[in-house]
Amino acid sequence: MNDTFTLRILRGTPDAQYWEEFELKRERGLNIVSALMAIQKEPVNKEGHKTTPVAWEAGCLEEVCGSCSMLINGRPRQACTALIENLIAEESSAIITVTPFSKFPLIKDLVVDRTALFEALKRVKAWISTDGTWDTKESGAKIAPEVQESLYVLSTCMTCGCCSEGCPQVNDHSIFMGPAPISQIRLFNAHPTGAFQKSERLREALGEEGIAGCGNAQNCAKVCPKKIPLTESLALIGREATKQAIRDFLSLPDAPR
Ligand code: SF4
Ligand code: SF4
Ligand code: FES
Incomplete structure (x- = not known):
């Protein structure tokens, strides 16, 4: 088993969206929010370039507030309860795609209004x-x-x-x-x-x-x-x-x- 996974994130503002990939270590219990926190701590992309931390929202971290909702592998769901290991198993792929909701105005990266x-x-x-x-x-x-x-x-x-x-x-x-x-x-x-x-x-x-x-x-x-x-x-x-x-x-x- 590969000990890393790739988080492919659609970033940017409404006029300028772009993809950025991050390679992260697979760890037991890691979810999308904790992966985004790891990027926040060390914002270096897969190419090894220093970048800006990804913007996203979260509150309760237990699927109660709804603020961390986004499209994960194309499915609307909460980032705080989306476990990395489950996502890899569901898609048989260590590349996880994360995009902001498309039906609400985009503010930045994964944050919508x-x-x-x-x-x-x-x-x-x-x-x-x-x-x-x-x-x-x-x-x-x-x-x-x-x-x-x-x-x-x-x-x-x-x-x-x-x-x-x-x-x-x-x-x-x-x-x-x-x-x-x-x-x-x-x-x-x-x-x-x-x-x-x-x-x-x-x-x-x-x-x-x-x-x-x-x-x-x-x-x-x-x-x-x-x-x-x-x-x-x-x-x-x-x-x-x-x-x-x-x-x-x-x-x-x-x-x-
Ligand atoms: S999917 Fe719709 S109905 Fe269900 S919890 Fe979210 S906002 Fe409420
Ligand atoms: S069209 Fe009506 S039933 Fe269908 S998804 Fe929208 S709200 Fe639900
Ligand atoms: S942080 Fe509240 S639902 Fe995910």
Whole structure:
């Protein structure tokens, strides 16, 4: 077994991207983030030339924050949990290719701007509003354990953007917000307090920016690292948003909570 591997990285800024290769030692437990840290410590490329450290983002280092997401051997995933040995075994190759996400504006090297995703979360009010009337010393509204269980997986979304990266409908010509914010509508509408804003959220899911932008290709659910049932969320919110549109058209009261 060769005791080194090559990390082939697409670097640069939007106007000037280029490939740079680094040769690194294979070590037990090494992942892409630790490989990038090793380059940061000693930024010398495969040709032996001193170079600039690679720019990338990371936070939690345990697949919770989503900030280290990138394309690794073409697959959207988190660098902090992508083990070098597994990647070599998966591809039967000691050359690992790392590129920034292509569906978000590039800032530099592996860093992209995921503002669009966060702005979509704001539009769909991906939070529970409290109006100050709750007595915080008392427990809030009860949620049945089986409902809690079904909602838990939705709450694990880390806004990593892998689903948008894998979705053919998210591209330069579309205004589709992507599946993650739509799945968050499902989560917050199912909460007894969140349901007070159910209709507002469903209205945001209407149109090309929302559910109409989805082409039902189902790639999103396949690439989600948290195995969130995105296609189920899209179908459910699609039905509820349509009912909301009918209620609005007929000037009926908002959706029941
Ligand atoms: S179902 Fe397909 S088109 Fe719809 S959000 Fe998922 S990947 Fe995109
Ligand atoms: S739904 Fe999955 S893939 Fe999409 S942002 Fe959330 S965790 Fe990432
Ligand atoms: S550093 Fe947070 S998911 Fe990788």
